[in-house]
Amino acid sequence: xxxxxxxxxxxxxxxxxxxxxxxxxxxxxxxxxxxxxxxxxxxxxxxxxxxxxxxxxxxxxxxxxxxxxxxxxxxxxxxxxxxxxxxxxxxxxxxxxxxxxxxxxxxxxxxxxxxxxxxxxxxxxxxxxxxxxxxxxxxxxxxxxxxxxxxxxxxxxxxxxxxx
Amino acid sequence: xxxxxxxxxxxxxxxxxxxxxxxxxxxxxxxxxxxxxxxxxxxxxxxxxxxxxxxxxxxxxxxxxxxxxxxxxxxxxxxxxxxxxxxxxxxxxxxxxxxxxxxxxxx
Numbered sequence: 001x002x003x004x005x006x007x008x009x010x011x012x013x014x015x016x017x018x019x020x021x022x023x024x025x026x027x028x029x030x031x032x033x034x035x036x037x038x039x040x041x042x043x044x045x046x047x048x049x050x051x052x053x054x055x056x057x058x059x060x061x062x063x064x065x066x067x068x069x070x071x072x073x074x075x076x077x078x079x080x081x082x083x084x085x086x087x088x089x090x091x092x093x094x095x096x097x098x099x100x101x102x103x104x105x106x107x108x109x110x111x112x113x114x115x116x117x118x119x120x121x122x123x124x125x126x127x128x129x130x131x132x133x134x135x136x137x138x139x140x141x142x143x144x145x146x147x148x149x150x151x152x153x154x155x156x157x158x159x160x161x162x163x164x
Numbered sequence: 165x166x167x168x169x170x171x172x173x174x175x176x177x178x179x180x181x182x183x184x185x186x187x188x189x190x191x192x193x194x195x196x197x198x199x200x201x202x203x204x205x206x207x208x209x210x211x212x213x214x215x216x217x218x219x220x221x222x223x224x225x226x227x228x229x230x231x232x233x234x235x236x237x238x239x240x241x242x243x244x245x246x247x248x249x250x251x252x253x254x255x256x257x258x259x260x261x262x263x264x265x266x267x268x269x270x271x
Contacts, residue, residue: 004168005176008176008177008180011180011184012180012183012184012187015187015188015207015210016187018203018207019187019190019191019195019200019203019207024199024200027199027200027203031203031207034207034210035210038210038213041168041214044168045168045169045217045218045220046221047221047226047229047230047233050217050229050233050234050237053233053234053238054213054233054237057237057241058210058237058241061241062206062240062241065244065248066202066203066244066248069199069248069251070199072252072255073199073252073255073261082196083200086194087191087194087195093186094183094186094187097183097186098179101179101182101183102179106175106179127227128227128230128231131227131228131231132231132234132235135228135231136231136235139235140235143238143239146239146242147238147242149242150243150245150246153246153249154245154249157249157250157253158249
């Protein structure tokens with residue numbers, strides 16, 4: 001079994017385990033595992049910068065956020081039985097969906113996979129930093145605006161809690 | 165060429181990305197736990213990331229794919245932080261995290 005197959009199949013298994021886990025804290029842990037596997041795919045695909053971000057932000061920070069939230073709303077987990085009933089059918093639904101996609105979308109998109117891109121495998125002309133700072137500057141500014149909006153939202157909501 | 169981007173592996177990558185997208189959407193549609201709903205959103209975005217990195221590798225333009233992924237990851241962190249703060253706030257006010265029972269703003 002190749003490393004690629006192991007990583008990508010593990011991602012589906014971790015996704016299923018994350019949504020089917022009875023406790024939210026376990027779901028957060030499976031989500032972290034999913035992020036680690038995705039980071040592995042990124043490293044294998046020669047994308048180390050994205051891999052490092054995925055490991056530190058998604059597998060680290062976001063997992064901590066989910067774990068904290070799960071511990072704060074611990075009493076809100078009285079839906080476990082109902083949730084288990086709903087997600088019992090998920091593997092079957094996923095199997096049906098997978099078979100449908102494999103037999104229908106595969107042949108339709110096969111020419112796309114078989115056509116080699118003209119510059120596939122060629123060395124990159126620009127570095128990631130150059131692309132972010134020069135080509136994707138509007139994206140960067142938008143990202144900055146989202147950061148500021150996020151910080152202000154969190155501050156406002158937490159501030160309201162203190163007043164009460 | 166990286167062995168990850170052979171036609172067979174690419175097809176499998178896109179297939180897995182679609183499966184993860186399905187799992188995420190199913191969770192967001194079916195779950196009545198707001199935290200699990202956010203986890204569904206995360207899984208959907210991870211599927212998109214896998215498709216994006218496969219497309220970047222196949223097109224031979226990995227630096228652009230990496231730049232987009234970095235921006236996507238940081239935006240995702242903000243979305244999750246704000247979402248979780250809203251969930252905690254709703255839980256403190258209403259005592260539950262079932263979206264169907266959060267009817268405080270109902271007209």
